[in-house]
Amino acid sequence: MITILITGVKGFIGSNIAEHFAGKEGYTLMGYEGLSHDMGKVNWHIQPDIILHLGAEAGVRRSHDEPDLFWKNNVDGFQAVIDLAKDFVQTPKVIYASSSSIYDWHMSPYATTKKINELMAGQQLPDNSLGLRFHTVYGKNSRTDMFFDKVINHPETIDYVTDHERDWTHVEDVVSAIETIITKGQHLNGAIDVGCGTPCSVADMVKYYTGRDDIPTKEVTGEREKTHAKPTELLELGWKPKHYILTENPKDYETI
Numbered sequence: 001m002i003t004i005l006i007t008g009v010k011g012f013i014g015s016n017i018a019e020h021f022a023g024k025e026g027y028t029l030m031g032y033e034g035l036s037h038d039m040g041k042v043n044w045h046i047q048p049d050i051i052l053h054l055g056a057e058a059g060v061r062r063s064h065d066e067p068d069l070f071w072k073n074n075v076d077g078f079q080a081v082i083d084l085a086k087d088f089v090q091t092p093k094v095i096y097a098s099s100s101s102i103y104d105w106h107m108s109p110y111a112t113t114k115k116i117n118e119l120m121a122g123q124q125l126p127d128n129s130l131g132l133r134f135h136t137v138y139g140k141n142s143r144t145d146m147f148f149d150k151v152i153n154h155p156e157t158i159d160y161v162t163d164h165e166r167d168w169t170h171v172e173d174v175v176s177a178i179e180t181i182i183t184k185g186q187h188l189n190g191a192i193d194v195g196c197g198t199p200c201s202v203a204d205m206v207k208y209y210t211g212r213d214d215i216p217t218k219e220v221t222g223e224r225e226k227t228h229a230k231p232t233e234l235l236e237l238g239w240k241p242k243h244y245i246l247t248e249n250p251k252d253y254e255t256i
Contacts, residue, residue: 001026001027001028002026002027002028002049002050002182003027003028003029003030003046003047003048003049003050004021004027004028004029004030004048004049004050004051004052004182005030005031005032005044005048005050005051005052005092006018006029006030006031006032006052006054007032007033007036007039007051007052007053007054007055007081008032008033008053008054008055008056009031009032009033009054009055010031010033011033011054011055011143012137012141012142012143012146012171013054013097013134013137013171013174013175014031014033014052014054014055015141016139016140016141016171016172016174016175017052017054017175017178018031020175020179021179028046030044030046030048032055033055034055035073035077036053036055036056036073036077036078036080036081037072037076037077037080038080039080039081039084040080040083040084040087044084044088047088047089047090047092048088048092049092049093050092050093050094050095050182050186051081051084051085051092051093051094051095051096052095052096052178053078053081053094053095053096053097054096054097055077056073056074056077056078056097056113057069057070057073057074057110057113058110058143059110059145060101060107060108060110060111060222060223061108061222061223062110062145063108063109063110063111063113064108064109064222066109067109070109070110070113071109071113074110074113074114074116074117075113075116075117075120078096078117078120078121079120081094081096082094082120082121082124082125085125085128086124091125091128092128093128093129093130093186094121094125094128094129094130095129095130095132095178095181095182096117096121096129096130096131096132097131097132097134098114098117098118098131098132098133098134098191099111099114099133099134100133100134100135100136100167100193100195100224100227100229101114101223101224102114102115102118102133102191103224103227104223104224107222107223107224108222108223114131117131118131118191122190126189127189128189129189130181130185130188130189130190130191130192131190131191131192132177132178132181132191132192132194133191133192133193133194133195133229134169134174134194134195135166135167135168135169135193135194135195135196135227135229136166136167136168136169136195136227137169137170137171137174138168138169138170138171138245139170139171139172139243139253140171140172141171142171147202148168151205151206151209151210152209152250152253155206155209155210155212158206158210158212158215159215159216160215160216160217160218161202161203161206161215161216161217161218162202162203162217162218162219162220163201163202163203163217163219163225164201164202164220164223164224164225164226165199165200165201165202165225165226165227165228166199166200166201166202166205166226166227167195167196167197167198167199167227167228167229168196168199168200168205168244168245169194169195169196169229169241169243170196170241170242170243170245170248172242172243173196173241173242173243174194176239176242177194177231177234177239180234180237180238180239181234181237184237184238185233185234185237188233192231192232192233192234193229193230193231193232193233193234194229194231194234195227195228195229195230195231195241196229196241196243196244196245197228197229197230197231197241198244199226199227199228200245200246203215203217204246205245205246208245208246208250209250209253
């Protein structure tokens with residue numbers, strides 16, 4: 001039996017993880033939703049084997065407006081998770097959300113916090129932590145502040161696209177990647193890419209899902225021009241993505 005403590009269990013990725021593992025033989029789930037800073041105040045009666053830390057502030061552009069909030073919840077909050085892990089009799093494996101933004105970590109407060117998270121884990125839990133560099137996750141239960149949600153539910157409000165390319169990664173592929181790590185890859189430490197491995201432009205994605213080709217392109221700074229995952233470690237474990245954003249059926253997302 002593997003016991004997993006999920007932070008951010010009601011969030012986008014966390015809720016999909018919980019739904020997938022709920023009732024699955026061989027797993028016990030513990031969920032936490034709230035500020036990570038307060039996790040040490042909880043009287044944890046069960047020793048988790050894994051802390052899956054998904055509870056953090058997300059959003060490159062929003063981080064420019066709220067850098068202090070991102071530092072508090074992503075850096076100070078992650079320290080609380082590390083401290084909690086060390087407080088258990090047996091230190092659980094800490095698997096945490098990093099980001100593709102790490103490769104240009106200086107470009108936004110959000111990316112900087114993820115870079116610091118990787119440094120923290122490498123220093124304090126070098127042999128018992130793994131950062132997951134998620135690449136533009138989309139799909140079921142996506143946050144309403146995500147661009148994909150806007151494309152699906154409010155396409156009429158899109159007044160510009162960017163010339164960025166993104167490695168769009170379906171949340172179901174993220175879930176299967178995490179399950180692969182839990183079952184086959186707990187020896188991994190450091191940080192790895194989690195992504196489809198096939199980027200496409202924002203403009204092409206918007207046109208595919210909305211049919212609109214009249215949207216002007218706007219230059220946006222402060223974020224990466226192109227993301228391209230290289231999920232080498234996952235592929236070596238036998239994981240393969242099943243989704244590509246330009247071959248999905250748009251009707252599958254009409255109710256998200």
